[in-house]
Amino acid sequence: AAGRFADSHSALLEALAIVPDDSHALRARLARACAGVETNLGRQSQAHDRLASALEALPDQGSPEAVALMLELIVNALWRTEHEAMHEAAERAVDAARRLGDAPMTAAALAELALANSIMGAPDQADSNRSEAAALVDSLSDDELAGHLEAAAWLAGVELYLDRYA
Numbered sequence: 001a002a003g004r005f006a007d008s009h010s011a012l013l014e015a016l017a018i019v020p021d022d023s024h025a026l027r028a029r030l031a032r033a034c035a036g037v038e039t040n041l042g043r044q045s046q047a048h049d050r051l052a053s054a055l056e057a058l059p060d061q062g063s064p065e066a067v068a069l070m071l072e073l074i075v076n077a078l079w080r081t082e083h084e085a086m087h088e089a090a091e092r093a094v095d096a097a098r099r100l101g102d103a104p105m106t107a108a109a110l111a112e113l114a115l116a117n118s119i120m121g122a123p124d125q126a127d128s129n130r131s132e133a134a135a136l137v138d139s140l141s142d143d144e145l146a147g148h149l150e151a152a153a154w155l156a157g158v159e160l161y162l163d164r165y166a
Contacts, residue, residue, distance in 0.1 A: 009037045028054050028065035044079045067096045067105050073113045087116040104148030107136035110155035
């Protein structure tokens with residue numbers, strides 16, 4: 001399996017090398033995919049650097065592509081056990097997603113923020129963010145949710161973490 005990941009990583013790096021610098025959305029998607037492979041290969045620091053660089057390269061830090069990168073940076077910080085960085089990235093992602101008015105992205109960011117709050121010892125804030133994320137997920141149509149399954153996945157994860165099994 002590691003060989004297939006390495007092959008995928010090489011292909012993604014080749015794609016990143018030929019994509020024009022002004023193709024911001026495509027470069028961000030490729031960076032996220034590449035960082036995902038790096039994470040699966042145990043290269044969390046490399047994935048972090050790639051995600052952070054891709055985010056910094058975006059001309060609009062409030063774009064959907066930026067929020068998607070922020071969501072990945074939150075997960076990356078969790079893998080690296082950088083809980084303060086996770087919390088800061090989650091707050092930034094929630095703010096940016098709210099400005100976009102993107103309910104699925106806001107729900108995912110809130111669920112990830114709830115997890116960060118819980119890890120950082122703020123259970124009341126964690127439950128408040130979890131409740132808001134749950135309300136947003138519940139309000140989504142199936143088509144909206146299908147486009148952002150991470151919102152439901154992170155919500156389910158944080159609910160387990162907060163002992164909300166029902």
